[in-house]
Amino acid sequence: MGxxxxxxxEDVLLPSYRDNGALLWRGVKMEEILLYWGGxxxxxxxxxxxxxxPFCIPVGSQAPHAAGVAYALKFRKQQGVAVCLLGDxxxxxxxxxxxxxxxxxxxxxxxFVVNNNQWAISVPLKLxxxxxxxxxxxxxxxxxGEQVDGNDIVAVREAANEAIDHAxxxxxxxxxxxxxxxxxxxxxxDDAARYRLPQDVxxxxxxxxxxxxxxxxxxxxxxxxxxxxxxxxxxxREIDAAVERYLATSSRAPETMFEHLYKDxxxxxxxxxxxxxxxxxx
Amino acid sequence: xxxxxxxxxxxxxxxxxxxxxxxxxVFGEDVGINGGVFRATAGLQQRFGPxxxxxxxxxxxxxxxxxxxxxxxxxxxxxxxxxxxxIYPCIDQLVNHASRxxxxxxxxxxxxxxxxxxxxxxxxxxxxxxxxxxxMLTHIPGLRVVIPSSPERAYGLLLAAIHDPDxxxxxxxxxxxxxxxxxxxxxxxxxxxxxxxxxxxxxxxTLIGWGAILKETLAAAEALADEGISAEVIDLATLKxxxxxxxxxxxxxxxRCVIVHEAARTGGLGAExxxxxxxxxxxxxxxxxxxxxGYDTVIPLPRLEQSYIPSINRIVSAARRACRFT
Numbered sequence: 001m002g003x004x005x006x007x008x009x010e011d012v013l014l015p016s017y018r019d020n021g022a023l024l025w026r027g028v029k030m031e032e033i034l035l036y037w038g039g040x041x042x043x044x045x046x047x048x049x050x051x052x053x054p055f056c057i058p059v060g061s062q063a064p065h066a067a068g069v070a071y072a073l074k075f076r077k078q079q080g081v082a083v084c085l086l087g088d089x090x091x092x093x094x095x096x097x098x099x100x101x102x103x104x105x106x107x108x109x110x111x112f113v114v115n116n117n118q119w120a121i122s123v124p125l126k127l128x129x130x131x132x133x134x135x136x137x138x139x140x141x142x143x144x145g146e147q148v149d150g151n152d153i154v155a156v157r158e159a160a161n162e163a164i165d166h167a168x169x170x171x172x173x174x175x176x177x178x179x180x181x182x183x184x185x186x187x188x189x190d191d192a193a194r195y196r197l198p199q200d201v202x203x204x205x206x207x208x209x210x211x212x213x214x215x216x217x218x219x220x221x222x223x224x225x226x227x228x229x230x231x232x233x234x235x236x237r238e239i240d241a242a243v244e245r246y247l248a249t250s251s252r253a254p255e256t257m258f259e260h261l262y263k264d265x266x267x268x269x270x271x272x273x274x275x276x277x278x279x280x281x282x
Numbered sequence: 283x284x285x286x287x288x289x290x291x292x293x294x295x296x297x298x299x300x301x302x303x304x305x306x307x308v309f310g311e312d313v314g315i316n317g318g319v320f321r322a323t324a325g326l327q328q329r330f331g332p333x334x335x336x337x338x339x340x341x342x343x344x345x346x347x348x349x350x351x352x353x354x355x356x357x358x359x360x361x362x363x364x365x366x367x368x369i370y371p372c373i374d375q376l377v378n379h380a381s382r383x384x385x386x387x388x389x390x391x392x393x394x395x396x397x398x399x400x401x402x403x404x405x406x407x408x409x410x411x412x413x414x415x416x417x418m419l420t421h422i423p424g425l426r427v428v429i430p431s432s433p434e435r436a437y438g439l440l441l442a443a444i445h446d447p448d449x450x451x452x453x454x455x456x457x458x459x460x461x462x463x464x465x466x467x468x469x470x471x472x473x474x475x476x477x478x479x480x481x482x483x484x485x486x487x488t489l490i491g492w493g494a495i496l497k498e499t500l501a502a503a504e505a506l507a508d509e510g511i512s513a514e515v516i517d518l519a520t521l522k523x524x525x526x527x528x529x530x531x532x533x534x535x536x537x538r539c540v541i542v543h544e545a546a547r548t549g550g551l552g553a554e555x556x557x558x559x560x561x562x563x564x565x566x567x568x569x570x571x572x573x574x575x576g577y578d579t580v581i582p583l584p585r586l587e588q589s590y591i592p593s594i595n596r597i598v599s600a601a602r603r604a605c606r607f608t
Binding site for chain 1: 307333338339341343344346347348349350351352353354355356357359371374375378379384385386387388389390391392423424426447448476523524525526527
């Protein structure tokens with residue numbers, strides 16, 4: 001959220017699957033996200049900026065796309081910056097290093113942001129790397145990387161602002177490592193109690209970013225119980241309405257799976273599509 | 283019209299595409315000042331500058347991933363993988379992203395990229411430099427896979443691949459780079475990626491091939507003609523999606539089919555064509571469909587590579603057996 005809020009419309013977001021906050025900020029609708037995860041390709045009909053990438057499911061393979069996007073932006077002398085969001089697990093893949101390495105060579109307008117939540121499903125950071133930080137991985141690619149407190153949205157916004165601005169001015173790529181902690185399970189199918197102690201997780205709740213932001217705003221007398229309640233019920237209404245729209249989505253004809261496979265479906269696959277149509281109508 | 287080699291034809295068409303469309307960008311390992319290890323991109327950097335013809339770091343995954351990123355924003359990337367044996371790090375990008383970006387975004391983004399890769403044995407190259415593994419690409423939905431068998435078709439098909447709105451892997455038979463010559467009119471006219479080419483008409487048996495092996499296949503057809511067997515020769519050219527109708531029409535006429543490919547036999551594209559004929563052409567068949575293919579071995583080093591590549595004799599024998607089948 002802090003990173004997305006530092007982006008301009010013409011910037012290009014290349015998110016991972018853990019970046020719902022950034023998606024919402026960019027204009028993707030909640031019911032679209034629900035629809036995709038609810039198993040319907042129409043969830044991909046994103047209301048976000050038309051040039052943004054869909055969130056990437058394979059880990060780290062969006063990093064070379066970010067380098068390609070940034071090359072295109074620079075080649076066309078456009079003002080945009082590619083912003084690539086990754087997890088700590090992605091830093092173990094060659095994809096990210098290959099992308100950073102190329103971005104360094106061409107001083108591309110791209111910012112890589114690693115959401116270091118300490119866990120890649122059940123594998124802790126110490127089994128991902130012996131490097132002291134993930135930010136230092138930028139050094140090998142010839143550019144600057146820095147760590148930021150990922151639980152402090154003001155700090156994240158500030159770091160992202162600075163890095164995006166740096167890239168936009170043609171000064172080359174940046175890497176930001178945002179330090180945080182995955183408080184929840186990896187997915188609803190995951191049970192984190194199998195690999196980490198509940199008391200360790202409990203301790204991390206003290207640093208939970210929304211609670212911290214709230215505490216800060218309250219200390220500045222900029223927030224109180226009334227505002228909190230109002231925001232809470234506003235969010236609840238938005239979520240309920242999105243869930244309703246998601247649940248109300250009509251079913252889809254099976255043969256639509258052939259749509260958008262190629263610009264024009266090649267003749268040789270027409271029979272398969274017709275077979276599916278026939279089965280659906282039978 | 284000048285007579286040129288296949289690698290010259292590739293060079294001509296890249297220059298033509300770059301001249302006609304400022305969005306075309308060529309990149310890969312050694313494609314810049316060196317003009318590529320086969321010289322397919324010779325002179326392009328000098329002519330179009332280092333921003334449009336660039337040497338990438340030595341990273342194949344990156345090359346394919348850059349294609350996706352650039353194509354998504356409206357550029358026309360033409361990436362080069364130095365040899366097909368080094369294309370495997372690109373498979374993740376081709377399967378998971380290039381071939382499905384249009385579908386994944388329900389038509390919002392697309393991926394009009396071309397990934398070129400030299401392929402095949404027969405040039406006495408070291409290990410990993412003779413691969414012909416198109417079948418692992420033809421299995422990918424959303425992708426096009428194309429391979430020319432002559433300089434003329436290299437020109438027209440590569441131009442079509444660059445114009446195509448979807449991702450194309452364009453395989454270039456190394457054996458033909460300097461081993462095939464033809465008259466190429468640099469007229470900017472593309473060929474269709476939807477049709478196979480009938481290189482020779484015949485009545486008795488259909489020989490289907492693609493890439494360099496059509497040289498042996500055409501020679502086999504010539505030898506068969508001496509025996510009174512009239513062979514039709516089809517260049518499949520676009521392997522994914524392939525032109526089933528031309529195959530079926532030919533076999534409906536001849537009743538016999540021999541599929542020839544340099545790639546290993548098991549799970550090769552020949553198996554798909556044989557299955558097509560079993561499903562839709564069975565009643566025209568007068569003999570079992572035969573495959574003459576590379577063996578299910580590691581492609582041998584140069585001393586034995588000629589024993590691996592399907593020979594004229596093997597093709598002639600298979601066609602002869604099909605014609606004598608009762």
